[in-house]
Amino acid sequence: MASISSLGVGANLDLNGLLEQLAAAERAPVVALQRQQISYTAKLTAYSRLQGALGTLQAAASKLSDPRLFEGVKAGSSAADVLTAAGSAHAVPGVYSASVSQLAQAQSLVSGGRPSSTTAAVGAGTVSISWGTIAGGAFDAASGRYTGAGFAEDAEREAVSIAIAAGTTLEGIRDAINAKADAGITASIVNDGSASPHRLVLTSTRTGENASLRISVSGDDALQDLLAHDPAGIQNLRQTAAAQDAKLTVNGIAVTSQSNTVAEAIQGVTLNLLKTGASQVNLQRDTGSVGSAIAEFVNAYNGLQATARQLTAYNAETRSAAPLVGDGTLRLIQTSLRSALNTPQAGSLQTLSRIGIAFQKDGTLQIDSAKLTEALGSNLAGVAELFSTRNPGGGYGQQLAHLVEGFSKTDGTLDVATAGVKTSLKRLDERIVDAEERVAATVARYRGQFTQLDLMMSRMASTSAYLTQQFANLNLGGSGKK
Template identity: 50%
Template sequence: MAVSSIGVGSGLDLATLLTNLETAESQPLAAIQARATSYTTKLSAYSQVQSALNVLKTASDKLADPDFFKTVKASISDADVLGVTTGDTAVAGSYTIDVTQLAQSQSLVSAGQASAKTAIGNGTITINFGTIHGGTLNAGTGQYTGASFDVDADRTAAQITIGTGSNTLEGIRDAINKANAGVTASVVNDGSGTPNRLVLVSTESGEASTMQISVAGDAALQNLLAYDPAGTQTMKQTAVGQDAKLNINGIDVVSASNTVLEGIQGTTLTLAKTGSTSLKLTSDTASVSTAIAAFVTAYNSLQSTASKLTAYDADTKKGAALMGDQTLRNLLTEVRQTLSAAQESDSGGMKVLSEIGVSFQKDGTLAVDASKLSNALSKSLSGVAGLFSSGTGSTSGYAKQLSALVTEVTGSDGALTTATNGVNTTLEDLSDQYNAVQARVDSTVERYRAQFTQLDVLINTLNNTMTYLTQQFDAMNATSSSK
């Protein structure tokens, strides 16, 4: 007969027996799982070491850059006069700056027109740029007398054709703007009887960006736009093209724009108004000090991580994931040796970290003597720079060497990567072992289940036979007794 559950037919606790057998067969799985857990913990520990090394490399890379130590900060007594940004080539120094004139673009205005949409005339507009020399400017009329004009041969003249569809004031404006001729055109309404005026502004400031406009074509177009500082001037100059003028420590400086490049080595001055101010450029030792402190913190963090991962717990009598790990021990030794070795002497004569107040403590960490570091930075910034980075093409410098070391050990063939790959390989092998043992356990348990099922059926059959025979014997005995 069929049975729905093991032991139902026989009355035996075969289900419990089967469970116990399965547990016994599965003991190797527990051992494999324990090993896998141990290696997973080790893998996580290596990841923590990798993270700490990355932080140390980031801090090292900053100090390994020679240009970082060249950073100069600016202090201005009157920031309303000018602003300043410093570059890699800026050097410390003090400057007195007197801005006497700001650069500006030339602006020309045409005679008023009753409508901006009425046709004026056809022709070709030619725009040259150059410099006005001599002559007298009438501030009221905006016109020159007795002046000469030198065309800038390095700038190509712009030629703009004005024809049907573009011969209105608005059309001329659009044609000039579309030509990208170095001039911005707009139409201004001044509210008079003939309010519409064409305004032309040079897109570049400076004396050399003064406009000269000639017109070939209809007289009306010529009368509207012709402008030659040395000749016919039908347009009115409302703003003269001029250079910025300033004096830096007694030296006159001229700039076509209000952005003065390299007026002082490695700086960009942005002029805002006329006036005097002082400028002080100083080496940014504060940023260097902060970077060195971050370097020390990153190193100490690596030490702290390593201590935690190699510790022994006396209470539980268990070691941390990397206790006794040769890879980590070798790594820490290399890092310590790198920071302990003397560097090549530079112009500042510094060779070891202790000379700038950075020294090893008894517990293996680094400590910074802020006062000693500040003194070293103020007396020989180049010497401090040489300790960490000796420049392009050289392998000297603690930061440069440590960065290279981290790159090596964490690279594709590095010790840490190799150790990590080994753990991953072991975990893959353990996974395969686990699956193989699990398959074997499942097969064995299924065999037991089949045998127990057969036993259950057999005992159930024997029990049924016994019951039937007992009933027959009882019936026979009852018949004999009745006789």
């Protein structure tokens, strides 16, 4: 049987073109189904965009539902070079006077100078480090040592031991101390340029009076001479910086702190001390963050409306419609949200219009900034009740968040609509496969019939040519008779 590419040769007809036209006609229902498939796929994409816009709105509404948003305090310092302040929800608005007389610092000790190279062996033994408070006595700044002092060990911190192997150099001792994760000190080597220039410097990693160091050494004399240090006894190290607490007053009340980060000296406030001096700490409700959260909510709602307009648009010139024109699911979502935002709340403010938020003709929300600022300044508690769970009914924030969750959750409005479209697409896929098989079978039947026609016409043409030739020969023969 001849192939489709040779159809019509025998019959001298364009059977190949005719077959293509017939195949196209048979595929018309398939093309219609494919158009439906494209439409449903576009609808799925549209639902996905709608889901994203709803997610943004839900996040903004959930933020407003949290009463802690409305409890935030903004802290300011009149002398930011002296201290900075950060407030929490527990802070009480007001103005506080703070004066820093002393910063917390870590103790620093330095060894005697060594004339030899830092790579020369020092000694071997075990170094034990403990922490505590230096009590009483007198400190001589020139020698860097105490006389008549006592040492009260910190019972909450265990001593740390560091093994120093035989042949360890000054650099090796430094590295052994720094390699000990819980040593509580850092070690470095300085060169002071003298005849015995190399000195080991030890600095506590913690500030505060109870972070003073006592170093015991068991081992050879060289290691003891280098590191043994007891403020109440032998002091082979010289103190260059004392362990001390931060000292300040808040409204005339004396405060001490082991670090320069001072929490709760002012209720709900953390002070970060930078240098000695005085500053006024001003605490006020953080209405700016609340205003920003409300603006985010309005923008999220308007963003949802903009998405809805795009998904329901109709172009009269091209007569083309967006995927969700006339869609009942989207219409239900829009109606429900608007109804929720128009429902009055319990409390002093009750409606969005009382704080300067109103619906426009196009369905979007608009903020009157002056009115919102005035409401935040004069009745922040009322605004909190309007939006947050301080309201017995949950406020607009929780209500909108729950409403959107109902749309988006499994078996929710949007999920059901999406599932319906997916089911329709699956059925369309099955119908297209069946239709394509029917078209293929029909075209194959046409092809067979055309092939038979082509062969028959070819034989008839051959027979006609043969008969024509025979008749011609007979006529030639007859013309030769006498």
